[in-house]
Amino acid sequence: SAVISQKPSRDICQRGTSLTIQCQVDSQVTMMFWYRQQPGQSLTLIATANQGSEATYESGFVIDKFPISRPNLTFSTLTVSNMSPEDSSIYLCSAGTSGSNEQFFGPGTRLTVL
């Protein structure tokens, strides 16, 4: 399985600011995804990070709020823009290969917006 790291592990931010979360995988993977997990809740897919093209967003999530980059097969970033307290959550990236179906998760970034 791929080893996935995220930075930062946690942050406390002021409303109106933006935070960029980084996700690094130790091997080349085909698929990378970003999820949100609110306290005590399940995981909600934000978007699929596509290498070399625009991310594919799920219903309820837009590029202006959650811009995503994926410059290569092992790295992706998620930016949470113009934050409000409602954005307080854990953000997780995951990765997998198209031939395998399995997805493995990073440790998550715990974001608190004041």
Next chain:
Amino acid sequence: GENVEQHPSTLSVQEGDSAVIKCTYSDSASNYFPWYKQELGKRPQLIIDIRSNVGEKKDQRIAVTLNKTAKHFSLHITETQPEDSAVYFCAASMDNNDMRFGAGTRLTVKP
């Protein structure tokens, strides 16, 4: 789109007993059904998965069954241990795309 329902939301068992968690899905095109275990403050860990061409899969004390016709799948944990206590999530997807998760089951195993 896919909708995954998971029951029960909480489950408490005595150590050594079995635990069963059930999920249903709505999209008949889904062909991959993983189960994740998430301990407090940790990342979800894949514990077992099943593909739509298989009816049952077992790995030591953990087994998963799939009924494609009824669109439901279940996780079975036998001889439960306190370290099995965690939140378990089922999920469904087609070819590793658009994975949808159930709401989760908080399992408590009492020593």
